[in-house]
Amino acid sequence: MTKLLLATRNQKKLGELRRILEAEGIAGIEVLGLADVDEFPEAPETAPDFEGNAVAKARDAVAATGLPAVADDSGLAVDALNGMPGILSARWSGRHGDDDANLDLVLAQLTDTPDDRRGAAFVCAAALVLPSGEETIVRGEWRGTLLRARRGTHGFGYDPIFVPDGETRSSAELEPSEKDAASHRGRALRALLPALRDLAKA
Amino acid sequence: MTKLLLATRNQKKLGELRRILEAEGIAGIEVLGLADVDEFPEAPETAPDFEGNAVAKARDAVAATGLPAVADDSGLAVDALNGMPGILSARWSGRHGDDDANLDLVLAQLTDTPDDRRGAAFVCAAALVLPSGEETIVRGEWRGTLLRARRGTHGFGYDPIFVPDGETRSSAELEPSEKDAASHRGRALRALLPALRDLAKA
Numbered sequence: 001m002t003k004l005l006l007a008t009r010n011q012k013k014l015g016e017l018r019r020i021l022e023a024e025g026i027a028g029i030e031v032l033g034l035a036d037v038d039e040f041p042e043a044p045e046t047a048p049d050f051e052g053n054a055v056a057k058a059r060d061a062v063a064a065t066g067l068p069a070v071a072d073d074s075g076l077a078v079d080a081l082n083g084m085p086g087i088l089s090a091r092w093s094g095r096h097g098d099d100d101a102n103l104d105l106v107l108a109q110l111t112d113t114p115d116d117r118r119g120a121a122f123v124c125a126a127a128l129v130l131p132s133g134e135e136t137i138v139r140g141e142w143r144g145t146l147l148r149a150r151r152g153t154h155g156f157g158y159d160p161i162f163v164p165d166g167e168t169r170s171s172a173e174l175e176p177s178e179k180d181a182a183s184h185r186g187r188a189l190r191a192l193l194p195a196l197r198d199l200a201k202a
Numbered sequence: 203m204t205k206l207l208l209a210t211r212n213q214k215k216l217g218e219l220r221r222i223l224e225a226e227g228i229a230g231i232e233v234l235g236l237a238d239v240d241e242f243p244e245a246p247e248t249a250p251d252f253e254g255n256a257v258a259k260a261r262d263a264v265a266a267t268g269l270p271a272v273a274d275d276s277g278l279a280v281d282a283l284n285g286m287p288g289i290l291s292a293r294w295s296g297r298h299g300d301d302d303a304n305l306d307l308v309l310a311q312l313t314d315t316p317d318d319r320r321g322a323a324f325v326c327a328a329a330l331v332l333p334s335g336e337e338t339i340v341r342g343e344w345r346g347t348l349l350r351a352r353r354g355t356h357g358f359g360y361d362p363i364f365v366p367d368g369e370t371r372s373s374a375e376l377e378p379s380e381k382d383a384a385s386h387r388g389r390a391l392r393a394l395l396p397a398l399r400d401l402a403k404a
Binding site for chain 2: 045046080083093095104113117
C-alpha cells in the first residue's frame with residue numbers, strides 16, 4: 001500500500017480524493033491528511049499564481065514527511081476584475097477566511113458591471129510531488145456567471161453567487177455530489193489520475 | 203477664441219489644463235468646466251476600460267453642449283492585482299469616493315505581497331471629442347511601487363502609498379507642480395496637445 005499525503009486538514013477534501021481514486025479503480029493508495037502526520041511549519045502562500053502555491057505546499061509536505069504529497073490552491077477568477085480575487089480569494093477583503101466579507105466585497109465591486117460581463121471561473125491548481133523530485137502540476141477550471149445576491153446554502157466561499165455554465169442553480173444549490181462531479185477541484189484531481197495510477201503501480 | 207469644455211467640476215483639473223496650454227504657447231482656447239455650462243445628465247461609468255469611460259464622458263458633453271470636449275478617466279493599476287483596481291479605483295471598497303477605505307483595502311490585499319512584486323501604475327485616459335465627431339484618445343502612465351503604509355499629505359486617492367520610479371518620496375510628498383510635471387494626467391493631457399493645437403488654429 002503506497003501512502004499519499006494530501007496536504008489539507010479538511011476531511012471533505014480527503015473524502016473527495018478517496019472517492020475519486022475508488023471510482024477510477026485505483027487501489028493500492030492510502031490517502032493521509034495533515035492530521036495523520038507529525039506537524040510541520042506551513043509556509044505562507046506567496047506565489048504569484050495558483051500553481052506556484054500548490055506546488056510549494058506539496059514540496060513542503062514531501063520535505064517534512066518523505067511521503068508523496070498532493071496539494072491544491074484554488075479561487076475565483078472574475079473576468080471584470082481581470083481574474084482577481086484569484087490567489088487572494090480567501091483574503092480578498094483583507095480578512096483571511098471571512099467568506100461573508102469576501103463575497104460581499106466582490107458583489108459591491110461588481111455593482112455597476114452589467115449582466116453580460118459577469119463571467120467568472122473557479123480555478124484549482126493541484127500538484128503531485130514525489131520524494132524523487134518528480135512533479136506533476138495540473139489545473140481545473142469551472143466557468144459560470146456571477147449573481148447579484150446569494151442563493152443556496154451548500155458549499156462555501158463564493159458558491160452562493162456562482163451559477164455554472166449550463167446550470168440555472170448556483171453552486172450552493174447543487175448537491176455536493178453534483179458539485180464534486182463538475183467542479184474545478186474535481187477536474188484538477190481527475191487530471192492527476194494518470195500520475196496517481198503510476199504511483200499506485202510503483 | 204475657441205471654447206473647450208473639460209468635463210469636470212474639479213477646479214484643480216481646470217487649472218492644470220489651462221497651465222499646460224499656456225506653457226505650450228497654445229493661445230486661442232478658452233477652457234470651461236461643467237460649472238460653466240447648463241447641467242446635463244451624466245451617464246454612469248460602465249465601460250470596461252479607462253479609454254471607454256473617457257470617450258463616453260466626452261461624447262455626452264459634446265452632445266449636451268455642442269462644444270468640443272475633453273474628458274478623462276484614471277486609476278491605479280496594481281501588478282499583483284492584475285491591473286485592478288483600475289477603472290474601479292474610486293469604488294474599490296464598494297464605497298464610491300471613500301479614498302481612505304479604498305486605499306486601506308489595497309494595502310490589506312497586498313499584505314502578503316513581497317517588496318519586489320509591489321509594482322503599480324497610475325493610468326489616465328483622456329479623450330478629445332469634436333462636434334464634427336472627430337475623436338482623439340490618449341493614455342498616460344506613471345509607474346512606481348506601493349508602500350505598506352501612507353506617507354505624505356498632498357494629492358488624493360492612492361497618492362500616499364505610491365512612490366514613482368526614480369523617486370524616494372510618495373506622490374503625496376511631491377509638490378503639486380512636481381506631480382503635474384510627472385503624473386499620468388499630465389502625460390495624457392500633453393499627449394492631446396497636437397490635437398488641441400489644431401483645434402486652436404481651426
